[in-house]
Amino acid sequence: MADTITIRSDAETEHALDVLTHDGSSRSAAIRQAVLEAALRKERSAALRRAVLRMPLGEPDGVDIAAEMVREREDDRR
Numbered sequence: 001m002a003d004t005i006t007i008r009s010d011a012e013t014e015h016a017l018d019v020l021t022h023d024g025s026s027r028s029a030a031i032r033q034a035v036l037e038a039a040l041r042k043e044r045s046a047a048l049r050r051a052v053l054r055m056p057l058g059e060p061d062g063v064d065i066a067a068e069m070v071r072e073r074e075d076d077r078r
Contacts, residue, residue: 007031 009017020030 005031 017027
C-alpha cells in the first residue's frame, strides 16, 4: 500500500487543485500526476544543464567580444 501524504493548502493551492481536477480527476490523482510531472521537469532540466556544461567551448579566436560591443555602441551613438 502507498504512503499517505498530507499537505496544507492555501487559496493558491486550492485554485490550482480546482484547475487540475476540472476534468473530473480526483484530488489525489491530480496531486500524484503533478508531483510526477514536476519531478520529470526537474530531471530534464538537470540533464539539460549537464549537457550544456559538457559542450566544448572551442578554441579562443582572439576576438574580445566586450571590446567589439563597446565599439558598436560608440558607432551607433555617432
